[in-house]
Amino acid sequence: xxxxxxxxxxxxxxxxxxxxxxxxxxxxxxxxxxxxxxxxxxxxxxxxxxxxxxxxxxxxxxxxxxxxxxxxxxxxxxxxxxxxxxxxxxxxxxxxxxxxxxxxxxxxxxxxxxxxxxxxxxxxxxxxxxxxxxxxxxxxxxxxxxxxxxxxxxxxxxxxxxxxxxxxxxxxxxxxxxxxxxxxxxxxxxxxxxxxxxxxxxxxxxxxxxxxxxxxxxxxxxxxxxxxxxxxxxxxxxxxxxxxxxxxxxxxxxxxxxxxxxxxxxxxxxxxxxxxxxxxxxxxxxxxxxxxxxxxx
Numbered sequence: 702x703x704x705x706x707x708x709x710x711x712x713x714x715x716x717x718x719x720x721x722x723x724x725x726x727x728x729x730x731x732x733x734x735x736x737x738x739x740x741x742x743x744x745x746x747x748x749x750x751x752x753x754x755x756x757x758x759x760x761x762x763x764x765x766x767x768x769x770x771x772x773x774x775x776x777x778x779x780x781x782x783x784x785x786x787x788x789x790x791x792x793x794x795x796x797x798x799x800x801x802x803x804x805x806x807x808x809x810x811x812x813x814x815x816x817x818x819x820x821x822x823x824x825x826x827x828x829x830x831x832x833x834x835x836x837x838x839x840x841x842x843x844x845x846x847x848x849x850x851x852x853x854x855x856x857x858x859x860x861x862x863x864x865x866x867x868x869x870x871x872x873x874x875x876x877x878x879x880x881x882x883x884x885x886x887x888x889x890x891x892x893x894x895x896x897x898x899x900x901x902x903x904x905x906x907x908x909x910x911x912x913x914x915x916x917x918x919x920x921x922x923x924x925x926x927x928x929x930x931x932x933x934x935x936x937x938x939x940x941x942x943x944x945x946x947x948x949x950x951x952x953x954x955x956x957x958x959x960x961x962x963x964x965x966x967x968x969x970x971x972x973x974x975x976x977x978x979x980x981x982x983x984x985x986x987x988x989x990x991x992x993x994x995x996x997x998x
Contacts, residue, residue, distance in 0.1 A: 753879050756921045757961045760970045762991055763953060764884045764917040764931045767842035767874035769806040769833045770799040775998050781990040782976075786983065790815040791824070806831040806844075811853075814860050824854040825861040827868065841875040856896065862909075866892040882919040888912070890937075897940030905944040911937030925961040929974065930954075952979045955989065967996045 854861020957974025
């Protein structure tokens with residue numbers, strides 16, 4: 702049993718117990734549980750320090766891994782996403798740069814979209830900063846990210862939101878064995894004063910927010926071949942025909958594979974995935990393509 706699975710069972714058991722005991726017993730149990738968690742934070746990083754063989758690490762698709770770029774190593778990432786139902790295509794290019802070491806990383810993302818063949822052009826762009834909060838010396842890798850969303854896409858054509866927004870994400874990565882790595886993401890996006898219109902033509906502006914939670918499991922079939930399964934859940938707001946804000950949710954389950962090609966100090970990683978997207982009313986099979994180049998500078 703993995704450590705996090707065992708901890709989940711303990712949490713479930715604790716919740717059940719707390720429902721059945723009185724306030725004094727509950728306080729005592731909580732104090733003991735806080736002490737237990739403190740011990741985990743202090744001692745687990747040292748207990749789980751292990752050495753593993755080399756493998757592909759910073760090439761996730763939908764779920765963000767927690768590894769910043771190494772010092773003087775740059776990565777160029779191309780993504781393509783095809784939505785089968787709407788026939789929309791989305792292309793992104795991201796470039797990640799370390800800032801004087803692995804602790805600080807700056808990157809940017811630009812997008813190009815084709816919407817059902819009716820309109821196409823640049824989407825909104827992102828400027829990203831990531832901080833390497835934990836690294837290989839700790840129990841897991843952790844990297845919080847803060848992004849500014851720039852309104853470079855034409856909102857009247859559905860290519861962007863038309864406002865400056867903020868996005869944040871916390872990524873955690875853990876290599877459990879020589880063959881298995883997992884990643885966990887928790888993120889949020891806020892878009893203030895997004896323009897919309899009611900069914901009668903009245904213009905409105907609303908602040909829209911989205912929260913997301915995701916995880917992935919990576920099986921290291923070999924040093925250069927990885928099998929992947931990513932799951933992403935999002936809960937976000939949109940403007941309705943009445944001008945109010947409504948929330949809806951969606952889930953993506955995405956199996957995929959990636960392969961590393963090493964040519965000297967250049968690493969090329971192509972990959973492909975088949976995201977299954979689920980909402981309350983739709984079930985769609987889509988296609989995701991990935992290509993990255995990583996090299997020293």
